[in-house]
Amino acid sequence: MMKDMENKMKRRWGMAIDLDKCTGCGECAVSCAQENNLPIFEDDSDIPKKMTYLDVMRITNDRDAKFPDVKVAFIPKMCQQCEGNDPKNPQPPCVSVCPVVATDTGDDGVVSQIWSRCIGCRYCQVSCPYEARVFNWWKPKYEGSFKKSLNPDVSIASRGTIQKCTFCSHIWKKERDKAVMKGELDINAVLYTPACVSACPTGAMVFGDLNDPKSEVSRLARDNRAFRLVHTIDQKKPDEQKKFRAIKNFPNPKVYYLSSKQWIRDLMRFK
Protein backbone atom coordinates (compact mmCIF):
# COMPACT_ATOMS: atom_id res chain seq x y z
CA MET A 1 0.00 0.00 0.00
CA MET A 2 2.78 2.40 0.88
CA LYS A 3 4.46 1.67 -2.39
CA ASP A 4 1.20 2.38 -4.18
CA MET A 5 1.05 5.78 -2.56
CA GLU A 6 4.62 6.49 -3.59
CA ASN A 7 3.82 5.65 -7.18
CA LYS A 8 0.97 8.17 -7.22
CA MET A 9 1.37 11.23 -9.41
CA LYS A 10 3.17 14.00 -7.57
CA ARG A 11 3.66 16.31 -10.53
CA ARG A 12 1.78 19.57 -10.96
CA TRP A 13 2.57 20.79 -14.42
CA GLY A 14 2.87 24.51 -14.93
CA MET A 15 4.31 26.97 -17.38
CA ALA A 16 6.21 30.22 -17.18
CA ILE A 17 6.37 32.62 -20.11
CA ASP A 18 8.89 35.44 -20.12
CA LEU A 19 7.27 38.30 -22.01
CA ASP A 20 10.57 40.21 -22.07
CA LYS A 21 12.06 37.43 -24.16
CA CYS A 22 9.00 36.86 -26.33
CA THR A 23 9.33 38.35 -29.81
CA GLY A 24 5.81 37.48 -30.94
CA CYS A 25 7.01 35.30 -33.79
CA GLY A 26 4.02 32.99 -33.46
CA GLU A 27 6.07 29.80 -33.68
CA CYS A 28 4.28 28.43 -30.61
CA ALA A 29 0.85 28.93 -32.17
CA VAL A 30 1.88 27.21 -35.39
CA SER A 31 3.51 24.25 -33.70
CA CYS A 32 0.54 23.88 -31.36
CA ALA A 33 -1.90 23.75 -34.26
CA GLN A 34 0.31 21.24 -36.07
CA GLU A 35 0.73 19.03 -33.02
CA ASN A 36 -2.95 18.96 -32.11
CA ASN A 37 -4.32 18.44 -35.64
CA LEU A 38 -6.21 21.72 -35.66
CA PRO A 39 -8.05 22.40 -38.91
CA ILE A 40 -7.20 25.23 -41.24
CA PHE A 41 -10.01 27.30 -42.68
CA GLU A 42 -9.77 29.72 -45.56
CA ASP A 43 -10.40 32.80 -43.44
CA ASP A 44 -8.87 32.81 -39.98
CA SER A 45 -10.21 36.28 -39.23
CA ASP A 46 -13.58 34.56 -38.89
CA ILE A 47 -13.21 34.29 -35.12
CA PRO A 48 -15.97 31.81 -34.23
CA LYS A 49 -14.77 29.49 -36.97
CA LYS A 50 -11.10 29.81 -36.04
CA MET A 51 -9.55 26.86 -34.19
CA THR A 52 -6.60 27.78 -32.02
CA TYR A 53 -5.48 26.49 -28.67
CA LEU A 54 -2.70 29.02 -28.38
CA ASP A 55 -3.41 32.58 -29.33
CA VAL A 56 -0.64 35.16 -29.55
CA MET A 57 -2.35 38.31 -28.33
CA ARG A 58 -0.94 41.71 -29.17
CA ILE A 59 -1.42 44.26 -26.42
CA THR A 60 -0.62 47.96 -26.45
CA ASN A 61 -0.51 50.50 -23.68
CA ASP A 62 -3.00 52.74 -25.44
CA ARG A 63 -4.94 52.20 -28.64
CA ASP A 64 -4.59 55.84 -29.72
CA ALA A 65 -0.97 56.34 -28.66
CA LYS A 66 1.30 58.18 -31.09
CA PHE A 67 4.84 57.19 -32.08
CA PRO A 68 7.18 57.81 -29.16
CA ASP A 69 4.74 56.52 -26.54
CA VAL A 70 3.59 53.34 -28.25
CA LYS A 71 4.44 50.18 -26.36
CA VAL A 72 3.63 46.79 -27.71
CA ALA A 73 3.92 43.32 -26.23
CA PHE A 74 2.81 39.86 -27.25
CA ILE A 75 1.12 37.49 -24.85
CA PRO A 76 0.90 33.83 -25.87
CA LYS A 77 -2.38 32.81 -24.28
CA MET A 78 -3.42 29.17 -24.00
CA CYS A 79 -5.50 27.31 -21.46
CA GLN A 80 -4.21 28.47 -18.07
CA GLN A 81 -4.90 25.07 -16.45
CA CYS A 82 -6.66 26.64 -13.48
CA GLU A 83 -6.78 24.71 -10.24
CA GLY A 84 -9.55 26.56 -8.41
CA ASN A 85 -9.56 27.41 -4.72
CA ASP A 86 -8.12 24.18 -3.44
CA PRO A 87 -5.11 22.66 -5.24
CA LYS A 88 -5.79 19.31 -3.54
CA ASN A 89 -9.30 19.17 -4.96
CA PRO A 90 -9.03 21.22 -8.14
CA GLN A 91 -12.31 22.75 -9.28
CA PRO A 92 -11.64 25.08 -12.21
CA PRO A 93 -14.59 27.16 -13.42
CA CYS A 94 -15.03 25.01 -16.52
CA VAL A 95 -15.05 21.63 -14.75
CA SER A 96 -17.85 22.35 -12.31
CA VAL A 97 -20.27 23.49 -15.05
CA CYS A 98 -19.83 20.51 -17.37
CA PRO A 99 -23.02 18.41 -17.27
CA VAL A 100 -21.46 15.27 -18.76
CA VAL A 101 -17.98 15.16 -17.17
CA ALA A 102 -16.34 15.69 -20.52
CA THR A 103 -13.78 17.90 -18.85
CA ASP A 104 -11.93 16.96 -15.71
CA THR A 105 -8.73 17.74 -13.85
CA GLY A 106 -6.10 15.04 -14.03
CA ASP A 107 -3.80 13.83 -11.28
CA ASP A 108 -1.10 16.12 -12.64
CA GLY A 109 -3.41 19.15 -12.50
CA VAL A 110 -3.96 19.32 -16.25
CA VAL A 111 -7.54 20.06 -17.24
CA SER A 112 -8.50 17.43 -19.78
CA GLN A 113 -11.22 17.59 -22.40
CA ILE A 114 -12.63 14.51 -24.10
CA TRP A 115 -14.38 15.52 -27.28
CA SER A 116 -16.30 12.28 -27.74
CA ARG A 117 -18.04 12.81 -24.42
CA CYS A 118 -18.84 16.44 -25.14
CA ILE A 119 -22.44 17.26 -26.02
CA GLY A 120 -21.62 20.74 -27.28
CA CYS A 121 -23.53 22.79 -24.71
CA ARG A 122 -20.62 25.27 -24.52
CA TYR A 123 -21.15 26.06 -20.82
CA CYS A 124 -17.43 25.65 -20.28
CA GLN A 125 -16.64 28.06 -23.08
CA VAL A 126 -18.82 30.65 -21.36
CA SER A 127 -17.41 30.01 -17.91
CA CYS A 128 -13.78 30.12 -19.03
CA PRO A 129 -12.32 33.50 -18.04
CA TYR A 130 -9.53 33.19 -20.63
CA GLU A 131 -11.51 32.17 -23.71
CA ALA A 132 -9.14 29.25 -24.01
CA ARG A 133 -11.76 26.82 -25.28
CA VAL A 134 -12.70 26.53 -28.93
CA PHE A 135 -15.83 25.06 -30.42
CA ASN A 136 -15.92 23.03 -33.63
CA TRP A 137 -18.68 24.88 -35.46
CA TRP A 138 -17.73 23.09 -38.65
CA LYS A 139 -16.31 19.73 -39.44
CA PRO A 140 -12.49 19.92 -39.34
CA LYS A 141 -11.11 20.29 -42.84
CA TYR A 142 -7.60 19.71 -44.11
CA GLU A 143 -6.58 20.83 -47.55
CA GLY A 144 -4.71 18.74 -50.04
CA SER A 145 -1.94 16.52 -48.72
CA PHE A 146 -2.14 18.08 -45.24
CA LYS A 147 -4.15 15.11 -44.02
CA LYS A 148 -1.17 12.81 -44.54
CA SER A 149 0.94 14.81 -42.11
CA LEU A 150 -1.54 14.68 -39.23
CA ASN A 151 -0.38 13.59 -35.81
CA PRO A 152 -1.53 9.98 -35.21
CA ASP A 153 -1.52 10.40 -31.43
CA VAL A 154 -4.24 13.06 -31.39
CA SER A 155 -7.74 12.19 -32.51
CA ILE A 156 -9.58 14.51 -34.84
CA ALA A 157 -12.66 15.91 -33.15
CA SER A 158 -16.07 15.85 -34.74
CA ARG A 159 -18.31 18.81 -35.41
CA GLY A 160 -20.15 20.24 -32.41
CA THR A 161 -17.58 19.55 -29.73
CA ILE A 162 -15.34 21.68 -27.54
CA GLN A 163 -11.58 21.31 -27.70
CA LYS A 164 -8.83 22.85 -25.63
CA CYS A 165 -5.14 22.85 -24.80
CA THR A 166 -4.18 19.98 -22.49
CA PHE A 167 -0.48 20.86 -22.18
CA CYS A 168 0.09 18.23 -24.92
CA SER A 169 -0.78 15.39 -22.55
CA HIS A 170 -0.38 12.88 -25.40
CA ILE A 171 3.34 13.70 -25.39
CA TRP A 172 3.42 12.83 -21.69
CA LYS A 173 1.79 9.46 -22.50
CA LYS A 174 4.33 8.86 -25.24
CA GLU A 175 7.19 9.66 -22.88
CA ARG A 176 5.66 7.40 -20.24
CA ASP A 177 5.56 4.56 -22.78
CA LYS A 178 9.20 5.15 -23.67
CA ALA A 179 10.17 5.08 -19.99
CA VAL A 180 8.24 1.84 -19.42
CA MET A 181 9.92 0.25 -22.44
CA LYS A 182 13.25 1.12 -20.82
CA GLY A 183 12.09 -0.45 -17.55
CA GLU A 184 11.33 2.73 -15.61
CA LEU A 185 8.03 2.18 -13.79
CA ASP A 186 7.83 5.33 -11.64
CA ILE A 187 5.56 7.80 -13.42
CA ASN A 188 7.08 10.68 -11.50
CA ALA A 189 10.34 10.12 -13.36
CA VAL A 190 8.66 11.00 -16.66
CA LEU A 191 9.28 14.55 -17.84
CA TYR A 192 8.14 16.04 -21.10
CA THR A 193 7.95 19.25 -23.08
CA PRO A 194 4.83 20.48 -24.88
CA ALA A 195 5.03 21.44 -28.54
CA CYS A 196 4.86 25.19 -27.96
CA VAL A 197 7.73 25.14 -25.47
CA SER A 198 10.00 23.05 -27.67
CA ALA A 199 9.27 25.33 -30.63
CA CYS A 200 10.04 28.61 -28.84
CA PRO A 201 13.23 29.99 -30.47
CA THR A 202 14.08 32.48 -27.71
CA GLY A 203 13.49 30.19 -24.75
CA ALA A 204 10.79 32.47 -23.40
CA MET A 205 8.52 29.57 -22.49
CA VAL A 206 9.50 27.20 -19.71
CA PHE A 207 7.54 24.11 -18.76
CA GLY A 208 7.93 21.92 -15.72
CA ASP A 209 6.74 20.78 -12.35
CA LEU A 210 5.49 23.43 -9.94
CA ASN A 211 5.62 21.03 -7.00
CA ASP A 212 9.35 20.53 -7.44
CA PRO A 213 11.06 23.52 -5.76
CA LYS A 214 14.25 22.95 -7.75
CA SER A 215 12.62 23.17 -11.18
CA GLU A 216 13.04 26.18 -13.43
CA VAL A 217 9.30 26.83 -13.49
CA SER A 218 8.76 27.01 -9.77
CA ARG A 219 11.79 29.30 -9.50
CA LEU A 220 10.30 31.60 -12.15
CA ALA A 221 6.83 31.44 -10.56
CA ARG A 222 8.32 32.79 -7.32
CA ASP A 223 10.14 35.53 -9.25
CA ASN A 224 9.37 39.19 -8.55
CA ARG A 225 8.45 39.76 -12.18
CA ALA A 226 5.87 36.99 -12.23
CA PHE A 227 2.17 37.71 -12.57
CA ARG A 228 -0.84 35.81 -13.76
CA LEU A 229 -3.44 36.81 -16.28
CA VAL A 230 -6.46 38.96 -15.44
CA HIS A 231 -7.32 38.32 -11.78
CA THR A 232 -3.87 38.86 -10.39
CA ILE A 233 -4.38 38.87 -6.65
CA ASP A 234 -0.79 37.87 -5.97
CA GLN A 235 0.20 41.46 -5.13
CA LYS A 236 -2.53 41.80 -2.53
CA LYS A 237 -2.00 41.31 1.18
CA PRO A 238 -2.40 37.75 2.51
CA ASP A 239 -5.70 38.34 4.29
CA GLU A 240 -7.14 40.05 1.22
CA GLN A 241 -5.92 37.17 -0.91
CA LYS A 242 -7.74 34.80 1.40
CA LYS A 243 -10.96 36.74 0.84
CA PHE A 244 -10.58 36.59 -2.94
CA ARG A 245 -9.66 32.94 -2.92
CA ALA A 246 -12.85 32.16 -1.02
CA ILE A 247 -14.89 33.27 -4.05
CA LYS A 248 -16.37 30.18 -5.64
CA ASN A 249 -14.58 29.09 -8.80
CA PHE A 250 -11.69 31.47 -8.45
CA PRO A 251 -9.57 30.34 -11.42
CA ASN A 252 -6.08 30.33 -9.83
CA PRO A 253 -4.17 29.62 -13.07
CA LYS A 254 -0.94 27.66 -13.29
CA VAL A 255 0.56 29.63 -16.18
CA TYR A 256 2.85 32.39 -14.98
CA TYR A 257 3.87 35.38 -17.07
CA LEU A 258 7.00 37.34 -16.36
CA SER A 259 7.56 40.93 -17.28
CA SER A 260 9.66 43.79 -15.99
CA LYS A 261 7.51 46.37 -17.77
CA GLN A 262 5.24 48.21 -15.39
CA TRP A 263 2.53 49.01 -17.98
CA ILE A 264 1.89 45.32 -18.64
CA ARG A 265 1.68 44.58 -14.95
CA ASP A 266 -0.74 47.48 -14.53
CA LEU A 267 -2.96 46.05 -17.24
CA MET A 268 -3.17 42.74 -15.41
CA ARG A 269 -3.80 44.17 -11.95
CA PHE A 270 -6.95 43.35 -10.08
CA LYS A 271 -8.78 46.68 -10.02
Add this chain to the structure above:
Amino acid sequence: MIINYNNLQLILNCYSFEFCLKNTFKEIRSKLVKRSIVLITIPFIVFTYISFILFQKACDYGMNLQAKKMEPFNHKTHTEKYGATCETCHGYDENGRFKGIPTIAECTSCHDRKGPATSKDPAQPLKKPFLAKHKDTDKPWESFARQPDLVYFSHKVVMTAKFEDGRLKSRCGSCHGEKGMSTSNDKIKGKMLMGQCEDCHTALNLSNKCAVCHD
Protein backbone atom coordinates in the same frame (compact mmCIF):
# COMPACT_ATOMS: atom_id res chain seq x y z
CA MET B 1 -47.43 -20.51 -46.90
CA ILE B 2 -50.35 -21.04 -44.55
CA ILE B 3 -50.11 -17.49 -43.26
CA ASN B 4 -50.02 -16.10 -46.76
CA TYR B 5 -53.00 -18.17 -47.74
CA ASN B 6 -55.01 -16.87 -44.82
CA ASN B 7 -54.09 -13.28 -45.53
CA LEU B 8 -54.97 -13.63 -49.17
CA GLN B 9 -58.23 -15.17 -48.28
CA LEU B 10 -59.11 -12.07 -46.33
CA ILE B 11 -58.09 -9.79 -49.18
CA LEU B 12 -59.71 -11.89 -51.83
CA ASN B 13 -62.96 -12.01 -49.96
CA CYS B 14 -63.33 -8.32 -50.67
CA TYR B 15 -62.40 -8.46 -54.34
CA SER B 16 -63.84 -11.79 -55.34
CA PHE B 17 -67.40 -10.57 -55.44
CA GLU B 18 -66.69 -7.98 -58.16
CA PHE B 19 -64.35 -10.20 -60.17
CA CYS B 20 -66.33 -13.40 -60.33
CA LEU B 21 -69.92 -12.77 -60.91
CA LYS B 22 -70.05 -15.34 -63.71
CA ASN B 23 -67.41 -17.87 -62.62
CA THR B 24 -67.54 -19.97 -59.57
CA PHE B 25 -66.01 -18.58 -56.44
CA LYS B 26 -63.65 -21.45 -55.75
CA GLU B 27 -61.93 -21.61 -59.17
CA ILE B 28 -61.02 -17.98 -59.29
CA ARG B 29 -59.74 -18.00 -55.79
CA SER B 30 -57.41 -20.95 -56.34
CA LYS B 31 -56.12 -19.40 -59.57
CA LEU B 32 -55.36 -16.09 -57.93
CA VAL B 33 -53.67 -17.77 -55.00
CA LYS B 34 -51.43 -19.80 -57.26
CA ARG B 35 -50.53 -16.75 -59.34
CA SER B 36 -49.79 -14.62 -56.30
CA ILE B 37 -47.57 -17.31 -54.80
CA VAL B 38 -45.56 -17.56 -58.00
CA LEU B 39 -45.37 -13.84 -58.75
CA ILE B 40 -45.14 -12.23 -55.31
CA THR B 41 -44.32 -14.57 -52.46
CA ILE B 42 -41.49 -16.64 -53.95
CA PRO B 43 -39.59 -13.64 -55.38
CA PHE B 44 -40.07 -11.85 -52.05
CA ILE B 45 -38.61 -14.77 -50.08
CA VAL B 46 -35.71 -15.17 -52.48
CA PHE B 47 -34.99 -11.43 -52.44
CA THR B 48 -34.97 -11.22 -48.63
CA TYR B 49 -32.80 -14.30 -48.34
CA ILE B 50 -30.19 -12.92 -50.76
CA SER B 51 -30.25 -9.48 -49.21
CA PHE B 52 -29.81 -10.96 -45.73
CA ILE B 53 -26.72 -12.82 -46.93
CA LEU B 54 -25.40 -9.65 -48.55
CA PHE B 55 -25.96 -7.57 -45.41
CA GLN B 56 -24.30 -10.22 -43.28
CA LYS B 57 -21.27 -10.19 -45.57
CA ALA B 58 -21.21 -6.40 -45.50
CA CYS B 59 -21.35 -6.33 -41.70
CA ASP B 60 -18.56 -8.89 -41.47
CA TYR B 61 -16.50 -6.80 -43.84
CA GLY B 62 -17.27 -3.62 -41.90
CA MET B 63 -16.32 -5.24 -38.61
CA ASN B 64 -13.14 -6.57 -40.21
CA LEU B 65 -14.22 -10.05 -39.17
CA GLN B 66 -12.38 -11.65 -42.05
CA ALA B 67 -8.83 -10.57 -41.50
CA LYS B 68 -6.48 -10.16 -44.43
CA LYS B 69 -4.63 -13.29 -45.50
CA MET B 70 -6.62 -15.33 -42.98
CA GLU B 71 -5.02 -18.70 -42.47
CA PRO B 72 -6.27 -21.60 -40.35
CA PHE B 73 -4.79 -21.37 -36.92
CA ASN B 74 -5.64 -23.33 -33.81
CA HIS B 75 -4.75 -21.55 -30.59
CA LYS B 76 -5.60 -24.53 -28.42
CA THR B 77 -3.14 -27.05 -29.89
CA HIS B 78 -0.33 -24.53 -29.78
CA THR B 79 -0.89 -23.67 -26.12
CA GLU B 80 -1.83 -27.14 -24.84
CA LYS B 81 0.44 -29.47 -26.84
CA TYR B 82 3.49 -27.34 -27.31
CA GLY B 83 3.26 -25.11 -24.25
CA ALA B 84 3.31 -21.84 -26.14
CA THR B 85 2.34 -18.70 -24.21
CA CYS B 86 0.85 -15.52 -25.65
CA GLU B 87 4.26 -13.85 -25.68
CA THR B 88 5.72 -16.59 -27.90
CA CYS B 89 3.99 -15.16 -30.97
CA HIS B 90 2.50 -11.84 -29.93
CA GLY B 91 5.29 -9.35 -29.34
CA TYR B 92 5.20 -5.62 -28.76
CA ASP B 93 5.45 -2.83 -31.27
CA GLU B 94 8.56 -0.71 -31.02
CA ASN B 95 6.69 1.78 -28.82
CA GLY B 96 5.00 -0.93 -26.79
CA ARG B 97 1.46 0.15 -27.59
CA PHE B 98 0.19 -2.77 -29.67
CA LYS B 99 0.65 -6.48 -29.87
CA GLY B 100 -0.44 -9.28 -32.09
CA ILE B 101 1.06 -9.07 -35.57
CA PRO B 102 3.22 -12.20 -35.94
CA THR B 103 5.05 -12.48 -39.23
CA ILE B 104 5.61 -15.68 -41.20
CA ALA B 105 9.21 -15.59 -40.02
CA GLU B 106 7.92 -16.12 -36.48
CA CYS B 107 5.92 -19.14 -37.64
CA THR B 108 8.89 -20.64 -39.45
CA SER B 109 11.10 -20.16 -36.40
CA CYS B 110 9.24 -23.20 -35.00
CA HIS B 111 7.76 -24.76 -38.15
CA ASP B 112 10.02 -26.34 -40.73
CA ARG B 113 9.38 -25.57 -44.40
CA LYS B 114 10.90 -28.90 -45.41
CA GLY B 115 9.85 -31.02 -42.42
CA PRO B 116 7.31 -33.88 -42.31
CA ALA B 117 3.58 -33.14 -42.42
CA THR B 118 2.74 -35.29 -39.39
CA SER B 119 4.83 -36.73 -36.64
CA LYS B 120 4.24 -38.41 -33.28
CA ASP B 121 7.24 -36.74 -31.71
CA PRO B 122 6.14 -33.30 -30.42
CA ALA B 123 9.71 -31.98 -30.67
CA GLN B 124 9.80 -32.60 -34.43
CA PRO B 125 9.15 -29.34 -36.36
CA LEU B 126 6.23 -29.85 -38.72
CA LYS B 127 5.65 -28.63 -42.23
CA LYS B 128 2.62 -26.46 -42.87
CA PRO B 129 1.45 -26.33 -46.50
CA PHE B 130 0.06 -22.80 -46.32
CA LEU B 131 3.47 -21.44 -45.37
CA ALA B 132 4.68 -22.16 -48.90
CA LYS B 133 2.35 -19.43 -50.17
CA HIS B 134 4.05 -16.72 -48.14
CA LYS B 135 7.45 -15.15 -47.79
CA ASP B 136 9.12 -14.81 -44.42
CA THR B 137 8.40 -11.09 -44.28
CA ASP B 138 4.64 -11.46 -44.80
CA LYS B 139 2.17 -10.65 -42.05
CA PRO B 140 -0.55 -13.29 -42.18
CA TRP B 141 -2.66 -11.88 -39.35
CA GLU B 142 -3.73 -8.32 -38.85
CA SER B 143 -4.21 -6.90 -35.40
CA PHE B 144 -7.87 -6.11 -35.69
CA ALA B 145 -8.68 -5.14 -32.14
CA ARG B 146 -7.25 -1.64 -32.11
CA GLN B 147 -8.46 0.89 -29.61
CA PRO B 148 -10.41 3.89 -30.87
CA ASP B 149 -8.53 6.90 -32.08
CA LEU B 150 -8.97 8.96 -28.94
CA VAL B 151 -7.76 6.30 -26.52
CA TYR B 152 -4.10 6.22 -25.73
CA PHE B 153 -3.56 2.68 -24.55
CA SER B 154 -0.21 0.98 -24.13
CA HIS B 155 -0.04 -2.79 -23.70
CA LYS B 156 3.44 -2.61 -22.25
CA VAL B 157 2.44 -0.22 -19.46
CA VAL B 158 -0.50 -2.40 -18.42
CA MET B 159 1.38 -5.68 -18.70
CA THR B 160 4.42 -4.59 -16.65
CA ALA B 161 2.40 -3.29 -13.70
CA LYS B 162 3.08 -5.54 -10.73
CA PHE B 163 1.91 -6.03 -7.17
CA GLU B 164 4.41 -5.84 -4.34
CA ASP B 165 4.81 -9.63 -4.31
CA GLY B 166 5.77 -9.65 -7.98
CA ARG B 167 2.51 -10.90 -9.46
CA LEU B 168 1.29 -9.18 -12.58
CA LYS B 169 -1.67 -6.86 -12.09
CA SER B 170 -3.24 -7.88 -15.38
CA ARG B 171 -2.91 -10.77 -17.75
CA CYS B 172 -3.88 -11.19 -21.39
CA GLY B 173 -7.07 -13.03 -20.45
CA SER B 174 -8.46 -10.22 -18.33
CA CYS B 175 -9.33 -8.26 -21.47
CA HIS B 176 -9.11 -10.74 -24.35
CA GLY B 177 -10.81 -13.68 -22.68
CA GLU B 178 -9.45 -17.21 -22.94
CA LYS B 179 -8.39 -16.72 -26.53
CA GLY B 180 -5.51 -19.12 -25.99
CA MET B 181 -7.96 -21.98 -25.47
CA SER B 182 -10.09 -21.26 -28.54
CA THR B 183 -9.73 -23.33 -31.68
CA SER B 184 -9.90 -20.43 -34.13
CA ASN B 185 -8.43 -17.02 -34.78
CA ASP B 186 -11.73 -15.24 -35.43
CA LYS B 187 -12.24 -11.80 -34.11
CA ILE B 188 -14.11 -11.68 -30.82
CA LYS B 189 -17.49 -10.15 -31.55
CA GLY B 190 -18.62 -7.17 -29.57
CA LYS B 191 -16.97 -4.05 -28.31
CA MET B 192 -14.73 -3.54 -25.36
CA LEU B 193 -16.36 -0.83 -23.31
CA MET B 194 -14.76 1.84 -21.19
CA GLY B 195 -16.44 0.41 -18.08
CA GLN B 196 -14.32 -2.71 -18.45
CA CYS B 197 -11.14 -0.64 -18.15
CA GLU B 198 -12.61 1.41 -15.30
CA ASP B 199 -13.63 -1.67 -13.31
CA CYS B 200 -10.05 -2.92 -13.20
CA HIS B 201 -8.67 0.52 -12.40
CA THR B 202 -11.09 0.88 -9.49
CA ALA B 203 -10.40 -2.62 -8.18
CA LEU B 204 -6.64 -2.09 -8.30
CA ASN B 205 -6.89 1.34 -6.64
CA LEU B 206 -5.54 3.11 -9.73
CA SER B 207 -6.38 6.54 -11.03
CA ASN B 208 -9.60 6.72 -13.04
CA LYS B 209 -9.10 10.23 -14.36
CA CYS B 210 -10.00 10.88 -17.99
CA ALA B 211 -6.52 12.01 -18.95
CA VAL B 212 -4.98 8.69 -17.92
CA CYS B 213 -6.11 7.14 -21.22
CA HIS B 214 -7.76 9.87 -23.29
CA ASP B 215 -6.20 12.88 -24.93
